[in-house]
Amino acid sequence: MRIALPNKGRLHEPSVDLLERAGLHVVDGADRKLYAETVDPDVTVLFARAADIPEYVSDGAADVGITGLDQVEESATGDLIDLLDLEFGRCKLVLAAPEDGDIESVADLDGGTVATEFPNVTRDFFADWDVEVDIAEVSGATELTPHVDIADAIVDITSTGTTLRMNRLEIVADVLESSVRLFAREDVVDDEKVQQIETALASVLAADGKRYLMMNVPEEALDDVKDVLPGMGGPTVMDIAGKEDVAVHAVVDDSDVFETINSLKDVGASDVLVTEIERLVE
Numbered sequence: 001m002r003i004a005l006p007n008k009g010r011l012h013e014p015s016v017d018l019l020e021r022a023g024l025h026v027v028d029g030a031d032r033k034l035y036a037e038t039v040d041p042d043v044t045v046l047f048a049r050a051a052d053i054p055e056y057v058s059d060g061a062a063d064v065g066i067t068g069l070d071q072v073e074e075s076a077t078g079d080l081i082d083l084l085d086l087e088f089g090r091c092k093l094v095l096a097a098p099e100d101g102d103i104e105s106v107a108d109l110d111g112g113t114v115a116t117e118f119p120n121v122t123r124d125f126f127a128d129w130d131v132e133v134d135i136a137e138v139s140g141a142t143e144l145t146p147h148v149d150i151a152d153a154i155v156d157i158t159s160t161g162t163t164l165r166m167n168r169l170e171i172v173a174d175v176l177e178s179s180v181r182l183f184a185r186e187d188v189v190d191d192e193k194v195q196q197i198e199t200a201l202a203s204v205l206a207a208d209g210k211r212y213l214m215m216n217v218p219e220e221a222l223d224d225v226k227d228v229l230p231g232m233g234g235p236t237v238m239d240i241a242g243k244e245d246v247a248v249h250a251v252v253d254d255s256d257v258f259e260t261i262n263s264l265k266d267v268g269a270s271d272v273l274v275t276e277i278e279r280l281v282e
């Protein structure tokens with residue numbers, strides 16, 4: 001089973017990091033190496049450009065891939081299944097035009113030129129609007145093109161909006177919301193190994209922002225403690241050998257920990273231990 005990850009750029013590190021946190025450690029993945037083994041002898045990693053990953057998966061060079069939804073849509077491969085939103089690399093593809101120009105709606109671009117690194121997504125977008133445009137395909141610095149008479153507008157990525165602002169461009173319309181996904185070729189989605197990878201990555205996401213609480217509770221305070229703990233499917237209660245107290249374990253949102261501990265102390269819990277959760281397999 002081969003999994004394709006971005007070899008560089010902003011998606012490289014968080015992708016490798018996620019795999020690591022999922023326990024699928026990359027072995028000997030030295031810098032610039034394009035191929036690496038993992039601790040699972042059945043899983044190898046292939047490093048490729050974020051934009052090429054959908055193609056690699058579609059062609060069978062890899063079975064699953066991690067890259068932006070924008071890249072999957074642009075590749076127009078059509079046979080890829082979006083398995084999991086990995087919740088990073090959030091951005092938007094937008095149609096943007098000069099702030100001081102006269103393009104204020106999609107229709108204003110009729111007969112105009114749009115520069116983009118995403119010609120397929122852009123073509124589909126204007127086809128949906130039934131607006132005729134020429135597409136100028138560029139491979140970077142797209143934001144410059146409306147100011148040098150290459151294009152009237154652009155379709156490009158934005159997240160904080162800084163680059164658009166710096167280049168005196170404003171959003172005319174949203175084209176696509178994107179984030180990084182785990183995706184697979186249709187014929188492998190039911191493979192055991194693919195499902196194991198999906199479960200492992202999902203377990204990292206599920207643990208994000210969660211804490212594990214452990215405490216001692218006098219038997220008579222147990223009902224009050226249970227009321228305090230929101231818990232996922234209720235807390236786990238265990239007898240402690242030779243003691244009147246019981247041990248209570250629960251998963252709590254990080255944002256609730258402060259308040260929850262105060263309430264737990266109020267109702268009689270003691271020796272409260274808070275730990276991080278690496279993975280939570282549901």
Ligand SMILES: Nc1ncnc2c1ncn2[C@@H]1O[C@H](COP(=O)(O)OP(=O)(O)OP(=O)(O)O)[C@@H](O)[C@H]1O
Pocket residue numbers: 008009010011049050051067068069070071089090091157158159160178179180
């Ligand atoms: N500003 C951003 N904020 C959030 N996500 C982004 C942003 N820019 C790009 N992305 C996401 O990261 C993906 C890859 O972008 P990145 O810039 O890392 O690679 P690239 O520009 O293709 O790299 P290179 O050209 O160096 O090979 C995009 O397709 C998109 O999904």
Ligand SMILES: O=P(O)(O)OC[C@H]1O[C@H](OP(=O)(O)OP(=O)(O)O)[C@H](O)[C@@H]1O
Pocket residue numbers: 010140141143156157158159160161162163164
């Ligand atoms: O809304 P912002 O936060 O300003 O982000 C948007 C910018 O980020 C990306 O460029 P990147 O930094 O990846 O540089 P690149 O053009 O070299 O890919 C994208 O192409 C935009 O230019």
Ligand SMILES: [Mg+2]
Pocket residue numbers: 009
């Ligand atoms: Mg980029």
